[in-house]
Amino acid sequence: MRRRNPALQVSKRASLTPPSPIRKLVPLADRAKSQGAKIFYLNIGQPDIKSPPEFLKAVREFRHPVVAYENSQGNPLLREELVKYYKRNGISLKSKEIIVTTGGSEAILFALMAVCDPGDQCLIPEPCYANYMGFASMAGVTLVPIPTDPKNGFHLPDMHVWEKARTEKTRALVVVNPNNPTGTVYDKRELAMLDQFARSHKLFVISDETYREMVYDGAVHHSFLNFGSPSQHVILVDSLSKRYSLCGARIGCLVAHNKSVLESVTKFCQARLAAPTIEQEAAIAAVKSPKRDIEKIRSEFMKRRDTVISSLQNIPGVFVRKPEGAFYCVAKLPVNDAEAFSSWLLTDFRDRGQTLMLAPANGFYLTQNGGLDEVRIAYVLKSEDLKRSMTLLKTALADYPKKSTASL
Amino acid sequence: MRRRNPALQVSKRASLTPPSPIRKLVPLADRAKSQGAKIFYLNIGQPDIKSPPEFLKAVREFRHPVVAYENSQGNPLLREELVKYYKRNGISLKSKEIIVTTGGSEAILFALMAVCDPGDQCLIPEPCYANYMGFASMAGVTLVPIPTDPKNGFHLPDMHVWEKARTEKTRALVVVNPNNPTGTVYDKRELAMLDQFARSHKLFVISDETYREMVYDGAVHHSFLNFGSPSQHVILVDSLSKRYSLCGARIGCLVAHNKSVLESVTKFCQARLAAPTIEQEAAIAAVKSPKRDIEKIRSEFMKRRDTVISSLQNIPGVFVRKPEGAFYCVAKLPVNDAEAFSSWLLTDFRDRGQTLMLAPANGFYLTQNGGLDEVRIAYVLKSEDLKRSMTLLKTALADYPKKSTASL
Numbered sequence: 001m002r003r004r005n006p007a008l009q010v011s012k013r014a015s016l017t018p019p020s021p022i023r024k025l026v027p028l029a030d031r032a033k034s035q036g037a038k039i040f041y042l043n044i045g046q047p048d049i050k051s052p053p054e055f056l057k058a059v060r061e062f063r064h065p066v067v068a069y070e071n072s073q074g075n076p077l078l079r080e081e082l083v084k085y086y087k088r089n090g091i092s093l094k095s096k097e098i099i100v101t102t103g104g105s106e107a108i109l110f111a112l113m114a115v116c117d118p119g120d121q122c123l124i125p126e127p128c129y130a131n132y133m134g135f136a137s138m139a140g141v142t143l144v145p146i147p148t149d150p151k152n153g154f155h156l157p158d159m160h161v162w163e164k165a166r167t168e169k170t171r172a173l174v175v176v177n178p179n180n181p182t183g184t185v186y187d188k189r190e191l192a193m194l195d196q197f198a199r200s201h202k203l204f205v206i207s208d209e210t211y212r213e214m215v216y217d218g219a220v221h222h223s224f225l226n227f228g229s230p231s232q233h234v235i236l237v238d239s240l241s242k243r244y245s246l247c248g249a250r251i252g253c254l255v256a257h258n259k260s261v262l263e264s265v266t267k268f269c270q271a272r273l274a275a276p277t278i279e280q281e282a283a284i285a286a287v288k289s290p291k292r293d294i295e296k297i298r299s300e301f302m303k304r305r306d307t308v309i310s311s312l313q314n315i316p317g318v319f320v321r322k323p324e325g326a327f328y329c330v331a332k333l334p335v336n337d338a339e340a341f342s343s344w345l346l347t348d349f350r351d352r353g354q355t356l357m358l359a360p361a362n363g364f365y366l367t368q369n370g371g372l373d374e375v376r377i378a379y380v381l382k383s384e385d386l387k388r389s390m391t392l393l394k395t396a397l398a399d400y401p402k403k404s405t406a407s408l
Numbered sequence: 409m410r411r412r413n414p415a416l417q418v419s420k421r422a423s424l425t426p427p428s429p430i431r432k433l434v435p436l437a438d439r440a441k442s443q444g445a446k447i448f449y450l451n452i453g454q455p456d457i458k459s460p461p462e463f464l465k466a467v468r469e470f471r472h473p474v475v476a477y478e479n480s481q482g483n484p485l486l487r488e489e490l491v492k493y494y495k496r497n498g499i500s501l502k503s504k505e506i507i508v509t510t511g512g513s514e515a516i517l518f519a520l521m522a523v524c525d526p527g528d529q530c531l532i533p534e535p536c537y538a539n540y541m542g543f544a545s546m547a548g549v550t551l552v553p554i555p556t557d558p559k560n561g562f563h564l565p566d567m568h569v570w571e572k573a574r575t576e577k578t579r580a581l582v583v584v585n586p587n588n589p590t591g592t593v594y595d596k597r598e599l600a601m602l603d604q605f606a607r608s609h610k611l612f613v614i615s616d617e618t619y620r621e622m623v624y625d626g627a628v629h630h631s632f633l634n635f636g637s638p639s640q641h642v643i644l645v646d647s648l649s650k651r652y653s654l655c656g657a658r659i660g661c662l663v664a665h666n667k668s669v670l671e672s673v674t675k676f677c678q679a680r681l682a683a684p685t686i687e688q689e690a691a692i693a694a695v696k697s698p699k700r701d702i703e704k705i706r707s708e709f710m711k712r713r714d715t716v717i718s719s720l721q722n723i724p725g726v727f728v729r730k731p732e733g734a735f736y737c738v739a740k741l742p743v744n745d746a747e748a749f750s751s752w753l754l755t756d757f758r759d760r761g762q763t764l765m766l767a768p769a770n771g772f773y774l775t776q777n778g779g780l781d782e783v784r785i786a787y788v789l790k791s792e793d794l795k796r797s798m799t800l801l802k803t804a805l806a807d808y809p810k811k812s813t814a815s816l
Contacts, residue, residue, distance in 0.1 A: 007610030008641055011525045011579075014672030023480060023678050050473045059686060060468050067459045067656040069452070072431060102510050102658070105680040117419045118526035118548045134679025140526045140548055171419075202415030233416055248475040248685030250510070264422030270431050271542025272513040276684045277656030278467060 017137035021130050021363020021376075028346035029357050037350060040381060040389040043342075043359040045180070045327065047380040049245040049297060054289045058282035067277055072269040074100025074253070075280040081287040082253060089212065091225050097255055099265050102275045104210050104239030104252035109135045111235045111254060114264040115204045116141045116171045122206070123165050124174040125156060127181055127330060127364035127371055129208070132174060144170070145366040150332060150374075153321045154182035156190045162197050172204035172235075173197070175224065178211040181364045181376040182330050183305075183323025185215050188222050195227040204261075208237040210252075211326040213294050216302040219324050225255070232258045242327070243294065244286045249279040301327050304379040304386055311390030312377075315397060327379050330361050330371070334397060338362065338375045341400060349396045356389045356396075425545035429538050429771020429784075436754035437765050447754070448764040448789060448797040453588065453735065455788040457653040457705060462697045466690035475685055480677040482508025482661070483688040489695040490661060497620065499633050505663055507673050510683045512618050512647030512660035517543045519643045519662060522672040523612045524549045524579045530614070531573050532582040533564060535589055535738060535772035535779055537616070540582060552578070553774040558740060558782075561729040562590035564598045570605050580612035580643075581605070583632065586619040589772050589784040590738050591713075591731020593623050596630050603635040612669075616645040618660075619734040621702050624710040627732050633663070640666045650735070651702065652694045657687040709735050712787040712794055719798030720785075723805060735787050738769050738779070742805060746770065746783045749808060757804045764797045764804075 022044050029039055073079070079095040086093050101107040108131070116122065118140030124132060126145035136143045144165050148154040162173075173194060178185045186194075198205045207224035215221045224234045239252035256262055305322070309329065312320045317334025335341040339360035349355050361374035379386055430452050437447055481487070487503040494501050509515040516539070524530065526548030532540060534553035544551045552573050556562040570581075581602060586593045594602075606613045615632035623629045632642045647660035664670055713730070717737065720728045725742025743749045747768035757763050769782035787794055 008612065008666075010522050010668045010672045011528070013525055014522045014668075014675070017672070017675040017679070019675050020480075020678035044477070046477050048474065051475045055475070056470070056473075059470050062464070062467050065458045065464075066456065067463070067654050069454050069655045072428075102684075103681065109680070113546050114418050114422045117421055120419070131679045131681070134675060138521050138547075138676060138679065204416065246475050247477045248682065250682070250684045258416075260418045260422075264418045264425070267422070267425040267427050267542060268546060270428035271425070271539045271546065272517070273511065273539070274656065274658070276510075276658045276687060278686060279684060 013137050013140060018130070018133050018363060020134070021361070022359045024363070025342060025346060025357065028343055032346045032355060036353065038354045039346070040354070040356040040385055040392065042377045042379070042381070042389055043357045045242060045378045045380060046247055047242065047245050047327070048382060049300065051245050052286045052289050052293065054285035055244065055246060055249070055282045058285040059278060062278050062281065070274040070277045070280055072274055073266055074098070074275060075284065078280050078284050078287070081284050085287050086255075089223070091223050093255060097257060097262065099254045099262065099269060100275050100280060101252045101254055103241065103250040104208070104237055105131065105135075106275075107237040107239070107252045107254040108132065108206070108208065109139065110265045110268045111206045111237055112136060112139045112141050113268060114261050115206075115235070119169065120171045121167060121169045122172045122174050123162060123170060125154070125179070126366055127154070127361060128174070128366070129176050129180040130363050133366065143174070143366055147367070148182070150319065150321065150330065153323070154179065154184045154330070156186060156194070159193055159197055162194070166201060170201070170203060172206050174206045174208070176208040176210075178214055178221070178325030180211065180326055181328045181361065183326045183328045185219050185221065185324035191222050191224065191227060195224070198233055203233065205234050206237060207234055210237070210239045210242055213243055213298060214301055214327060215325040216298070216305060217324065221325070230257065235261055240283055240286065245297070246283070246286065249283065250276060251279050251283045301379070304381075304383055307383045307386045308377060308379045308390060311387065315390070315394045317397070329377050329379070330364070330374050331377055332374050335373055335400065338373055342375060344400065345396055349399065351392055351395050354388070354392060356392050421545050421548060426538070426541050426771060428542065429769070430767045432771070433750060433754060433765065436751055440754045440763060444761065445758060446762045448762070448793055448800065450785045450787070450789070450797055451765045451767040453650060453786045453788060454655050455650065455653050455735070456790060457708065459653050460694045460697050460701065462693035463652065463654060463657070463690045466693040467686060470686050470689065478682040478685045478688050480682055481674055482506070482683060483692065486688050486692050486695065489692050493695050497631070499631050501663060505665060505670065507662045507670065507677060508683050508688060509660045509662055511649060511658040512616070512645055513539065513543075515645040515647070515660045515662040516540065516614070516616065517547065518673045518676045519614045519645055520544060520547045520549050521676060522669050523614075523643070527577065528579045529575060529577045530580045530582050531570060531578060533562070533587070534774055535562070535769060536582070536774070537584050537588040538771050541774065551582070551774055555775070556590070558727065558729065558738065561731065562587065562592045562738070564594060564602070567601050567605055570602070574609060578609070578611060580614050582614045582616070584616040584618075586622055586629070586733030588619065588734055589736045589769065591734045591736050593627050593629065593732035599630050599632065599635060603632070606641055610641070612641050612643060614643050614645060618645070618647045618650055621651055621706060622709055622735060623733040624706070624713060625732065629733070638665065643669055648691055648694065653705070654691070654694065657691065658684060659687050659691045709787070712789070712791055715791045715794045716785060716787040716798060719795065723798070723802045725805070737785050737787070738772070738782050739785060740782050743781055743808060746779075746781055750783060752808065753804055757807065759800055759803050762796070762800060764800050
């Protein structure tokens with residue numbers, strides 16, 4: 001199995017780690033920008049919504065003369081505030097069950113490492129959030145895709161599909177709910193099915209609920225921590241990034257009732273010393289901030305979703321279903337290769353000096369050639385910009401075959 | 409090799425990850441503190457020196473309305489400032505060869521993952537910085553200890569010792585210089601020997617130079633990046649934490665000339681999205697700050713070292729050699745079990761309501777029962793506090809055998 005001459009070569013896991021489909025076209029975008037193009041960035045889940053004023057105020061008022069290490073498991077006051085936050089959202093926790101991480105990213109990596117050894121497997125619905133692929137490579141874990149169907153809004157297949165995918169090496173299911181990249185919100189029946197499946201085979205569930213509050217049309221989000229008791233098998237992965245528009249603050253958390261999981265993650269946390277001090281202190285103020293801010297953000301995103309979906313559904317050859325949550329959708333385009341099209345948008349297409357950046361969806365598939373004609377669209381810009389982006393997309397798709405053929 | 413019943417158990421790597429010897433006694437310290445004891449913390453490399461005013465000013469002046477993701481490889485201006493910093497320190501780099509990480513910690517983890525697959529080995533002088541053990545467990549990498557001798561100040565053994573430890577699975581050497589926990593600064597001859605060894609077997613060198621500027625008595629620090637050209641085998645791990653007294657900012661970097669290594673680490677960086685935005689912006693101001701600050705810090709630490717070492721050498725039964733750099737020393741105490749003694753300091757010993765916290769050195773050894781009678785002392789407090797700490801240590805050691813026997 002080992003390479004014949006591994007000397008001074010990077011590791012197999014490094015070679016196998018995929019580049020981010022969200023960020024791999026950035027060099028093309030940078031070039032377009034330097035040439036004076038105006039780009040609408042729909043590739044990345046970076047909302048343009050302002051960060052909470054309470055957070056920014058706390059940053060400006062940071063008065064400690066020494067920026068010292070925080071506790072490895074997180075600022076105790078922040079953990080207390082998170083207990084209250086979860087309580088408001090119907091989840092009952094003790095502060096020692098919450099470990100603050102450097103973004104939801106670190107929580108994902110630590111969760112995978114806590115329950116999987118190299119060679120172990122996790123089941124994950126496909127398409128899946130691409131960064132899980134990066135973390136799985138880093139941790140030596142194999143993600144096994146569970147196919148979902150765009151036609152029924154990427155909802156989960158029946159238990160027999162999961163049963164069939166399970167092997168002796170399966171240690172956990174990964175469920176991102178609301179989903180990134182599809183925007184699907186799983187209903188109670190789907191989650192109960194997964195919970196039963198996990199319990200019957202004694203599998204962990206890594207439940208990524210970053211987009212918990214981003215559910216629309218009156219839908220209710222069900223946390224995996226609330227499916228019966230005891231929930232020794234559930235590891236919650238969470239983040240303040242999207243909910244509070246604090247992507248750059250890198251504050252997330254990992255939540256579990258399972259003591260062995262908490263002890264394991266604590267040891268990982270000790271190795272990396274601590275999450276950033278200033279943001280943790282400022283995050284206390286953000287988490288304390290009144291709930292109505294979240295509702296304002298939710299209704300803003302719902303408006304944006306409606307703008308994007310109705311525009312997309314009016315473009316000939318595009319297929320997309322209205323997603324129930326998060327701020328993403330996966331749309332099928334009338335092109336053979338959505339990555340070539342997304343690159344061409346940045347290198348060749350301009351309309352009044354403007355273009356847009358998309359994330360080719362193939363990078364969200366574990367299955368080779370999956371989603372080749374799909375893109376992920378993050379509806380994170382204000383409606384006016386989204387409207388213009390959709391007009392640009394429509395124009396570009398109408399232009400694309402001609403230009404593409406012409407350049408042959 | 410697999411456990412018979414892995415269901416709902418944490419991973420083997422999680423079980424095998426050691427708790428931090430620096431932080432494992434924290435619960436005892438917290439209890440002592442809550443009982444009103446004044447504790448001198450010599451267990452952790454958290455200097456009491458003020459963070460740069462330029463950094464704190466930049467934090468207070470953070471004016472962006474959205475705390476957005478930074479580039480995955482780091483803030484471009486910070487990378488430019490780091491190029492200038494390295495140039496001032498005799499290391500010539502391009503900005504694309506510097507990747508900003510969330511503390512030196514993340515740089516260590518990414519370096520190990522970039523060059524090692526699970527099951528691969530790295531050679532490391534022992535005692536070694538304990539957190540390497542945590543990261544190695546997480547990455548599934550085996551650290552193979554190269555023994556060093558307190559009698560000659562923990563300097564490196566000859567090449568035949570390294571040759572003997574090398575196997576088919578060895579992928580890299582890890583060198584922390586100046587060393588944590590020993591304070592040893594390796595001289596040019598030692599480093600040239602390692603460089604020759606690494607080149608002849610095509611091994612990577614992970615060179616942790618976090619304490620680069622903390623060298624005393626006019627000693628010169630030699631960076632591994634400056635040992636001949638090309639340095640395709642060298643990965644530099646670095647941090648602003650100690651140099652700028654910014655431990656809680658979590659800003660470090662990984663430096664390499666090797667393009668494949670940079671590409672691999674970039675993919676890991678993309679998976680975790682970005683290092684914290686606010687600290688990166690503020691770090692620009694810190695790195696720009698005039699060099700003399702570093703010299704002031706260096707002379708302060710040299711004074712502290714002299715205070716601690718001369719006090720230690722005057723305690724009966726204690727053995728320690730004067731270290732050449734960093735702000736740590738490993739001292740042999742006249743006790744059988746330094747961890748029991750360190751715990752007893754927190755649970756039982758008080759002198760005028762005061763006690764001190766040490767890091768038992770066994771946790772810095774890969775070899776079972778290594779360093780059982782040793783502690784790591786971080787001389788990070790002001791001289792007055794260090795003097796008092798050393799008096800407390802002397803008193804405690806004189807008291808300890810009696811009390812310890814009495815409690816049997």
